[in-house]
Amino acid sequence: MTTTAITNIGCLVTNDPALGDGPLGQIRDAALVIEGTTVAWAGPSAAAPAADRGLDAGGRAAVPGFVDSHSHLLFAGDRTEEFNARMSGRPYSAGGIRTTVAATRQAGDRELTATLTRHLAEMLRQGTTTVETKSGYGLTVEDEARALRIAARHTAEVTYLGAHIVAPEYAGDPDGYVARVTGPMLDACAPHARWIDVFCEQGAFDGDQARAVLTAGRARGLVPRVHANQLTYGPGVRLAVELEAASADHCTHLTDADVDALAQGRTVATLLPGCEFSTRARYPDARRLLDAGAVVALSTDCNPGSSFTSSMPFCMAVAVREMGMTPDEALWSATAGGAAALRRTDIGRLSPGARADLVLLDAPSPVHLVYRPGVPLVTDVWRSGERLVR
Ligand code: NIG
Ligand code: FE
Secondary structure, three states: OOEEEEEEEEEEEOOOOOOOEOOOOEEEEEEEEEEOOEEEEEEEHHHOOOOOEEEEOOOOEEEEOEEEOOEOOOOOOOOHHHHHHHHOOOOOOHHHHHHHHHHHHHOOHHHHHHHHHHHHHHHHHOOEEEEEEEOOOOOOHHHHHHHHHHHHOOOOEEEEEEEOOOOHHHOOOHHHHHHHHHOHHHHHHHHHOOEEEEEEOOOOEOHHHHHHHHHHHHHOOOEEEEEEOOOOOOOHHHHHHHOOOOEEEEOOOOOHHHHHHHHHOOOEEEEOHHHHHHHOOOOOOHHHHHHHOOOEEEOOOEEOOOEOOOOHHHHHHHHHHHOOOOHHHHHHHHHHHHHHHOOOOOOOOOOOOOEOOEEEEOOOOOOHHHHOOOOOOEEEEEEOOEEEEO
16 A cells, blocks of 8 residues: 655644653654555654655644534525624524524525535635534424435434424424424434434423433434533533433533533533634633543534534634633644544544544644634645645
């Protein structure tokens, strides 16, 4: 198999403490060898083994590809007007989801696919090499299954979110809708998905309904993840931990008991700063979670309503400025943290055996990702050993 050595990397973040300094396993003046789709070697340039091909990184920093473990990319239309109204003082509510549901049901498969692939390409250009994405804007058996079928052609990380809000046809009969979500809709959707998610929130699904959705999905082999404690305090986080969900996402309104549960359980706390930014809400307290010992991931939550950003560096910058994270913690959470939230060990790190998902930055240090907010620093992106952006 052909090997490629990337040499003269000013600072390489491996996320493997055994390979370099600190929790990020950083190596100065580093090299990395790719063999086929995986990392074969990482270490100091001076010790690099011979390879078939070479590439001089010119002193630039290299980091693992970002792992965006929470997005909603199966949608049509946009919500510019809602955003404008919000920036003039109207609060965010889950009700806005209905606007996107109406537009998504109207859209053809080609339009949905084009919107998905456009955003995936936008993410790749910004260094994101793994993307989880969800249904949740169809809310009928056919529309949810169609969204997941399309998603599964483009990513392995597909989540069934039939329980995003109660479908308009079931207004006044939420339990009837839950029966649909856990019955025929689950039958149609389970073959296309790896994960099951529910929006556990006032105005969406309560704790009992969320439990019914997640346990039904689990019985069909889907692994739970939960939209939890976004707008209000509630049972979502504790339910996620109790059911050993891979991730509890948002985690904005947390009691001490919620924080303890996350610190002691195996559920990752996935924080979505783009959402609080775009809804002018208070930010989740990453520092409190990290100090308690919870595993924290960062993700964009890219969707047309609450967080229409596809930029992981933007989310990292906000997390550092507003949520008490250090630049190193934010980078770990956007890479290894996302991998943990997806229960993946092959991504989010650049040690031998990992998938060769790698980003070169037009900067000498990865700290520039948050030190220079809004600046497009990503110059080159490899995914599975293939250089897709240059
Ligand atoms: O993660 N919270 C629920 N779902 C999305 C918002 C979707 C929308 O507003 O369209 C979220 O923020
Ligand atoms: Fe979300």
